[in-house]
Amino acid sequence: MKKILITRILPDKVLDAARAKFDVTVRDDVTPLNVNEAADALQTYDGILPTLGDAFDATCFEQAGKPRCKILANFGVGYNHIDATAAAKAGVFVSNTPGAVTDATADIAMTLLLMTARRASEGERITRAGGWKGWGPVQMLGTHVTGKTVAIIGMGRIGKAIAKRCHYGFDMNVVFYNRSIVQEPGVPAEQMPTLEAALGAADFVVVAVPGSKETHHLIDGNAFRDMKSTGIFINISRGDVVDEPALISALQNKVIHAAGLDVYEQEPFVPEALRALDNVTLLPHLGTAALEVRENMGMMALDNLIAALDGKAPPNKV
Numbered sequence: 001m002k003k004i005l006i007t008r009i010l011p012d013k014v015l016d017a018a019r020a021k022f023d024v025t026v027r028d029d030v031t032p033l034n035v036n037e038a039a040d041a042l043q044t045y046d047g048i049l050p051t052l053g054d055a056f057d058a059t060c061f062e063q064a065g066k067p068r069c070k071i072l073a074n075f076g077v078g079y080n081h082i083d084a085t086a087a088a089k090a091g092v093f094v095s096n097t098p099g100a101v102t103d104a105t106a107d108i109a110m111t112l113l114l115m116t117a118r119r120a121s122e123g124e125r126i127t128r129a130g131g132w133k134g135w136g137p138v139q140m141l142g143t144h145v146t147g148k149t150v151a152i153i154g155m156g157r158i159g160k161a162i163a164k165r166c167h168y169g170f171d172m173n174v175v176f177y178n179r180s181i182v183q184e185p186g187v188p189a190e191q192m193p194t195l196e197a198a199l200g201a202a203d204f205v206v207v208a209v210p211g212s213k214e215t216h217h218l219i220d221g222n223a224f225r226d227m228k229s230t231g232i233f234i235n236i237s238r239g240d241v242v243d244e245p246a247l248i249s250a251l252q253n254k255v256i257h258a259a260g261l262d263v264y265e266q267e268p269f270v271p272e273a274l275r276a277l278d279n280v281t282l283l284p285h286l287g288t289a290a291l292e293v294r295e296n297m298g299m300m301a302l303d304n305l306i307a308a309l310d311g312k313a314p315p316n317k318v
């Protein structure tokens with residue numbers, strides 16, 4: 001039986017399906033694999049089902065030499081923790097789970113947008129602490145969402161699903177910035193020629209690009225200065241797409257109005273300065289956290305792994 005490593009506990013449905021086919025080791029730990037553990041796994045297993053943060057970088061492939069592993073079947077669409085070029089050189093397939101994550105992640109973007117605009121987590125904290133003294137016409141006034149302009153940065157699968165929700169659900173005007181021309185945004189939407197133009201046009205900015213060398217700190221201090229001072233910033237992509245200290249400074253100095261975040265630069269570390277701010281909504285990377293979504297992601301990852309270990313190209317090879 002082929003030996004596989006699953007680097008986090010997955011839903012039972014996925015583990016049962018994996019165990020029916022393979023000799024499975026499941027790592028009972030939520031911390032990512034470090035470089036040494038990743039290199040060791042490449043030498044020990046025929047296939048690996050890793051997830052975000054597991055350090056399959058160039059050093060790990062150097063350490064592993066000619067690996068036994070045939071595939072890194074990533075659980076998740078974002079694979080910025082894997083050096084796909086080094087993997088290809090070492091003869092290791094890399095696959096991901098596009099599509100399975102799209103709607104759930106767009107839903108979390110909308111959750112953040114609405115919660116942040118309407119000060120929902122601040123209000124919930126006050127209510128829970130017994131601090132609500134009664135309804136008042138000028139109490140806890142937030143930002144009205146319906147009819148406003150949203151700028152989506154990265155108009156791919158998730159960006160388009162967010163645009164759909166904004167357009168059909170909230171009558172919003174949609175603009176977007178994408179590195180290539182998007183012929184079919186799916187809703188009436190204007191592609192802006194530059195990031196600056198998109199940021200400057202919007203009441204809400206939602207970031208949905210992949211994490212990569214190219215997008216590292218795409219949103220920096222200048223980007224926040226390009227936004228309206230009433231603007232609300234949402235990030236569901238990867239933490240390091242945003243310069244976190246610059247975001248904290250922009251929030252503290254009222255360069256922008258508020259932010260809603262699902263991802264952070266050094267997860268699970270969330271800076272104290274960010275946690276101290278009332279005008280932020282902070283979620284613990286919940287984008288795909290729904291059982292059926294995680295089951296679908298797991299089954300998709302497993303299909304990729306099975307294909308590679310049967311000597312075929314995985315359906316979702318990156």
Ligand SMILES: NC(=O)c1ccc[n+]([C@@H]2O[C@H](COP(=O)([O-])OP(=O)(O)OC[C@H]3O[C@@H](n4cnc5c(N)ncnc54)[C@H](O)[C@@H]3O)[C@@H](O)[C@H]2O)c1
Pocket residue numbers: 077078079098099101102105153154155156157158159177178179180208209210211214215218236237238262263285286287288
């Ligand atoms: N918070 C979560 O739990 C969660 C869940 C799923 C995905 N994600 C993140 O969302 C990302 C996007 O997923 P997707 O399925 O929509 O991917 P996708 O590839 O369909 O879309 C990404 C879009 O970004 C564009 N893009 C890439 N680099 C760019 C740049 N430098 N400037 C402007 N546009 C750029 C691409 O052209 C593409 O249109 C994933 O890579 C992952 O990091 C997060």
Ligand SMILES: O=C(O)[C@H](O)CO
Pocket residue numbers: 052075076077078079101287288
């Ligand atoms: O990239 C992804 O799919 C998410 O961040 C993990 O669920």
